[in-house]
Amino acid sequence: MVVSKETDIAFENAYGRWLQEQIRTAKAGRKQKLQQGLTFPEKLFARNVWWTAFGNFDHLHAQYEVRDFKDGVRYVDFVYIKNGIRLCIEIDPFGTHGHNLSRWNFDDNLDRQNDLVLDDWKVLRFSLDQIQEKPRKCQQKLQQGLGKWGAVRDPMLPSNPIDQAIVACMLRREEPLSPIEVSRELGWHRSTIARHMDKLSTNNRVLIAKSGNSRITKYTINPARHNVNKRGG
Numbered sequence: 001m002v003v004s005k006e007t008d009i010a011f012e013n014a015y016g017r018w019l020q021e022q023i024r025t026a027k028a029g030r031k032q033k034l035q036q037g038l039t040f041p042e043k044l045f046a047r048n049v050w051w052t053a054f055g056n057f058d059h060l061h062a063q064y065e066v067r068d069f070k071d072g073v074r075y076v077d078f079v080y081i082k083n084g085i086r087l088c089i090e091i092d093p094f095g096t097h098g099h100n101l102s103r104w105n106f107d108d109n110l111d112r113q114n115d116l117v118l119d120d121w122k123v124l125r126f127s128l129d130q131i132q133e134k135p136r137k138c139q140q141k142l143q144q145g146l147g148k149w150g151a152v153r154d155p156m157l158p159s160n161p162i163d164q165a166i167v168a169c170m171l172r173r174e175e176p177l178s179p180i181e182v183s184r185e186l187g188w189h190r191s192t193i194a195r196h197m198d199k200l201s202t203n204n205r206v207l208i209a210k211s212g213n214s215r216i217t218k219y220t221i222n223p224a225r226h227n228v229n230k231r232g233g
Helices: 005-025 028-035 040-054 103-118 128-133 135-148 161-173 179-186 190-202
Strands: 060-067 073-082 085-092 122-127 206-208 219-221
Touching (some): 005 028, 028 060, 040 060, 040 073, 040 085, 073 103, 128 135, 135 179, 161 219
16 A cells, blocks of 8 residues: 555554553553554554544544453454444454464454444454455445444535545545546445446535546535535544
């Protein structure tokens, strides 16, 4: 994944502030884990997937402590809690040690996920390979999940998760974009993106940009419908 210097600096600043706040509010074992820093797969997820998809770390918690049904303590890689939605995000670094799991560890991982589901957590899991090689697909899954489960209820955003992803992409890029460009950014088929961008235009959420003599239609965010400065750090 190619990251510009400016984008990388913005991420590191936001990530540092977020992690320090996590440490400040953590207790006991969780604080100790956070002070050791996130693992390479976890930080890669934070940068390649979460930050790129949302541009902030609002409502995201690392090394979150949960109780299992044996009254034991487990630590989840990340959780997102907002509007009554509790999403657990697990990173599975198969490429480094997953294939060395014992039968007991394998069974314990299954028990861990089953306990979370039975306790009404939503669960999404990503492998290290997916985060490294297919980050946009991971971003798409998160955006679809949060839209489907109703965690995203910003009245400034459209309700459809695909529309939300398109608007978020256009806000992030801050330039007129064609359906093909958005399709490449999000990893969805261009016909799907073109259909949704046309609907967004009809609803006056995006505007057709002046494109000179070009036959390619480009769109830009309608500032009257979206707060273009509304980006968390």
